[in-house]
Amino acid sequence: MERVDTAVSPRYAQISTFMRLPHDPSPRGKDVVVIGAPYDGGTSYRPGARFGPRAVRNESGLIHGVGIDRGPGTFDLIDCADAGDIDLTPFNMHIAMTTAQERLGGLLAENAAFLMIGGDHSLTLAALRAVAGKHGPVAVLHLDAHSDTNPAFYGGEYHHGTPFRHAIDEKLVDPRRMVQIGIRGHNPRPDSLDYARGHGVRIVTSDEFCALGPGAAGQLAREHLGDGPVYVSVDIDVVDPAFAPGTGTPAPGGPTSREVLALLRGTGDLRPVGFDVMEVSPLYDHGGITAVLAAEIGAELLHQYARAHTRERKYP
């Protein structure tokens, strides 16, 4: 199967897949498989992330995969497919977590990497379980307004504020090679960052990121992440709600979309082994601006994967 040919079919036509990739529910031998994770059973405030994958796919039709001054197009460098969505029950968190882990682990058995489009951030724990099963404990570049290392709330062990606490506890990630960027805003407890910092996570608050700028922050991240495999998790609420209002727990005072994209353009200097873009809630979006940005971030991450894994060919 081929991508939808934009020379034949206008960008708003045909059934939506991410960046018009071929739909292949059983991909094999791909570099990166895009997979939707429509789920919001872990949200603590605004619902609606279950509708995220469809909204992001719709907006991604605009993206060509070839950028100005960027050399060959992403899909001239790597082979990708859209595997559709994980069938996640809306009724039971534990079943959903198991389903997600099994589906993502199955993709990694047959393909090199995945890009998961959320869905709320609780599913990143399932993703990290699958990724660690293949690579062992990974480094993490985590962009978010929140550290997501909270304990259980309301009797719920898993929710969208806790995936990285479980990932550290389960040794899926190496917290000394973990960087969280964009952290800010209100938290239920004054010590809510102690868990992460106590395990060696480098937290770059939103204020610190904006003072450093994306270039220096990227350099800082590279030094902490090292040369090993890196998982990149982007919660769309890392971006200021002026640019990304359609999300579950918006936090004013974040970086702009341009600053976050500039930071992610250095991801190809790392060794990325998997990605997610989470927490788009179209119910709270306006004019699709949040979904457009999530699509752009997903496209950027695919391009960075291509850069990282074809580096010897000296593409920009």
Ligand SMILES: [Mn+2]
């Ligand atoms: Mn999050």
